[in-house]
Structures are given as C-alpha cells and as structure tokens.
Amino acid sequence: MAQDIREQVRARYALAAVQGSADAGCCGGDSGGGCGPTDLVIDERFGAGLYGAEDAAAVPAEALAASLGCGNPLMVAELREGEQVLDLGSGGGIDVLLSARRVGATGFAYGVDMTDEMLDLARANAAKAGASNVEFRKGTIEDLPLDDGAVDVVISNCVVNLSPDKPAVLSEAFRVLVPGGRFGISDVVAEDHLTPEQRAERGSYVGCIAGALSRAEYLQGLAAAGFVDAEVEFTHPVAEGMHGAIVRARKPASQEA
Secondary structure, three states: OHHHHHHHHHHHHHHHHHHOOHHHOOOOOOOOOOOOHHHHHHHHHOOHHHOOHHHHHOOOHHHHHOOOOOOOOHHHHOOOOOOEEEEEOOOOOHHHHHHHHHHOOOOEEEEEEOOHHHHHHHHHHHHHHOOOOEEEEEOEOOEOOOOOOOEEEEEEEOOHHHOOOHHHHHHHHHHHEEEEEEEEEEEEEEOOOOOHHHHHHOOOOOOOOOOOEEHHHHHHHHHHHOOEEEEEEEEEEEEOOEEEEEEEEEOOOHHHO
C-alpha cells in the first residue's frame, strides 16, 4: 500500500515537472489523470498564487509555475543570514531558491525530492537563477540523505500529507536538525472531527487531501518525534473541514534534552 501511494505521487509530480506547469499537478490543478473530482474545487487554494509579488519576481518563471504547494513556508520559518535550510519535497525548487536568497552567501539551502524529473527542473532553475548556495539531492522524506544535525531549519510546502509514513518524516526532520533547530512548514490539515474515511471523501491522496493529518494527530506526531513548542494554525480552507495550515515546532536545545 505505501509503495503504491509513493509511486502514484511520484508519477503525478513527474508529469507536473515535464509539463512545466502547476496545471499538471493535483495540488495546483487537475489535468484529468488520476485526481478525484473534488480536487477541481480547490485549485485556487494551491500553487503560485500563494506567493507575494516580490517572491514571485525573484525566481525563474519555471520554478513559480511548478509550485504545487498550499502556502509559503518561508513566511513561517523566519530564515536568517547564514542558516542552513532543508526543503522536504523540493519539487521545482522555488522554496529552495527563495531560502537561498534569505540566508545569503554564508548560508545554504538543500532540497530533497524523490522525482528525477523534478530534480532536473530544480537544478535547471537554480542555474537560471545563478544560485550557488543550493543543492538538490535525490531521496525520500522518510529517509533523508543528510547527516544528523545538518541544518538549522526544515521547511516544506504541502508535501508531508503525501507521505505514507508520516512518523518517519517527522523523526527524520528531527534527526537532521541541530539542537534548537526549527521546523516550519505549510501543509493541509484536517479538523479533528474528520475521520480518515471522511478526508478521503473530500479529495484524492495525490491531490493533497486524503492523506492529511488532523490537527491533533500532527501535534501528537511532533511530540512523539521529540519536538517541543508545536503549533498548528489554519490559514485558509481547501475542502470542507480541511485547511491549508502553518505547522511549527522546535527541536530542544542541548541543555533542554
């Protein structure tokens, strides 16, 4: 089952990369190949329109067009000069490129994605942007290709909901963060009263709906992974009882452990 979900996600976002447009991906539209009909209702809740004009102008048009997320995680993470940042499920690279601008020449931004086509697109976008402080690595967000304590901040844009093993994702995010490091992502989150079956009725897995955690499940998962100061803030509706959301947490500093 988990492998089937992963392959569906990989195929869908490979198509988005090849077509070079958010219209190819369920989080940003439905071109008719595998998404449920309810995804059509929420198209405007996802994608490039969630970035401000300044951010949109700062990256190649191809990176902006390939954005399939449900928010702008950089508004959440409050990146600082010199920090090391990791984007989970980096896609066409928009959040990595914007992160690289914020952390400056003394910082660095990594992207991890499992889709070869998205990695190719992201690397091409980095070259167009002239970004030298970025690197895109192939891997899954359940088994990150980074060392322990490698980054100060983990970001992600509407990707954790696509994982069939969310406890592994949260544990891996915790592992690669330095003590005191920050977790700040955008994701789709369900209201607590919705069962998994009710979430599935509202949209497909690859459409960023069926696999969403509830607020309580997110908070429990973050605590189980070792995070503290966790919070989930709804930002905008994407389906009945389901929302784009900001998810924040922190890895305890060494003296807190």
